[in-house]
């Protein structure tokens with residue numbers, strides 16, 4: 214039986230982006246659910262930026278994207294730390 | 309995009325002894341061959357059932373009440389005749405825990421059943437492949453055309469495919485948003501270009517995600533993006549049902565003429581696998597099941613279907629690739645009931661019971677009594693004592709209600725002033741209530757109870773305990 218091909222050091226860009234965005238998307242979804250089950254975006258709106266005109270749907274959406282930003286940042290951090298030294302030592306590499 | 313990692317970079321950093329071999333295995337496109345057979349029929353049935361439910365449910369209602377609607381703008385969930393409010397959050401959490409536990413349970417029992425038959429990724433990919441086949445023909449043709457030059461036919465077929473995909477993806481996005489906001493209005497509004505910005509955005513977002521995941525990424529979602537694929541093996545043991553190739557029976561593999569088939573077998577030269585590689589060609593994740601259990605395998609059973617067909621044509625017994633367990637393969641005794649299964653099942657049952665009790669015990673009215681924090685009591689000139697309270701009432705029924713508050717526990721106790729509150733469905737209201745009682749009838753602290761009664765429904769009421777304080781009497 215043929216041998217397993219050697220695993221590449223770094224994954225293609227699309228895979229990396231997907232691996233960062235997708236789990237953070239799921240976590241942001243859960244966090245959004247928990248937050249807005251406990252707090253009505255309308256109430257949140259009243260104590261934060263009452264001068265802006267925001268509907269509930271806008272509140273949910275903005276909340277979700279803020280969570281996603283944070284979770285994606287955490288995922289990106291994890292990816293940065295997990296890169297192998299061989300990749301880092303490669304000058305001019307941007308992975 | 310990423311071709312910098314070569315050992316020829318001018319800085320010489322590549323000379324520090326790192327050998328880098330073929331860093332960028334670009335993902336090769338997989339053209340899974342069409343397959344027929346009983347498991348494929350199961351999957352088709354599952355696709356119809358699940359997608360049928362998905363596309364239909366938002367449109368259904370009973371007695372003017374939507375059957376399933378997570379009405380986010382109104383903060384109110386309708387689920388098969390039950391109504392949930394944000395206050396029922398704990399029940400929602402319970403439901404998620406139940407879903408996760410069932411996934412564990414079924415995975416331990418029967419492997420990646422979820423992946424092969426029920427995961428939205430699988431189900432939508434299946435439909436996208438049907439549409440692709442409609443526009444571009446079977447996989448072999450598609451592959452040849454993709455490698456060839458851009459002809460007029462290739463162009464119109466591709467355009468037609470993406471057109472079909474787009475329509476289906478948009479419909480999927482619309483349906484998705486329809487689970488969270490009333491779908492009839494949404495459709496009418498979208499049709500007239502009057503839907504809210506965010507609704508339109510989410511329709512497009514979900515549509516785009518479907519198009520990308522089911523149309524373009526496909527098996528890559530399972531291989532590189534799915535967290536479940538990475539931890540499902542934690543639920544596996546040697547008695548878990550998996551799809552496996554029977555090494556002992558199949559090897560040594562090799563092609564043979566059909567006439568010789570049985571004679572060569574008898575000579576023990578060859579195993580049952582004729583090395584037709586059909587099992588590899590049908591595999592949507594592009595693996596060879598004959599190399600053993602691999603995390604990429606989504607247990608779609610396409611390889612079982614195709615190999616059974618080959619075995620039948622060779623007049624060998626079917627099941628060279630089959631649903632089996634590691635123990636059964638190794639001819640070890642296996643058992644279905646084992647600690648892991650019992651644990652998952654026990655937890656599942658316990659939480660399910662608690663959840664059902666929780667749902668059935670939900671009071672249609674909720675009442676919270678808080679005492680006025682500023683003063684314990686107030687003495688009035690006409691030999692009466694007054695206590696103030698704040699009542700928080702929640703109307704969890706589906707209709708608007710008018711509530712009346714009464715109090716009891718002390719002779720002569722009466723509610724002073726207005727003690728009525730109208731509440732829209734799902735709303736919480738606060739009502740300040742002042743109680744008065746004659747001084748001679750009360751002690752230092754007295755147990756009393758508040759009752760909130762809905763005017764339209766005699767059966768709809770709730771009682772909550774509290775305390776009424778009085779002055780220390782000088783004569784005692």
Ligand code: SF4
Pocket residue numbers: 553558561580581582583584585586587588598614615618628629
């Ligand atoms: S389909 Fe069956 S016979 Fe053909 S290569 Fe696969 S295991 Fe062997």
Ligand code: SF4
Pocket residue numbers: 551587590591592593594595596597604605606607608609610611612
């Ligand atoms: S190995 Fe077989 S069951 Fe697993 S994904 Fe491939 S075709 Fe499906």
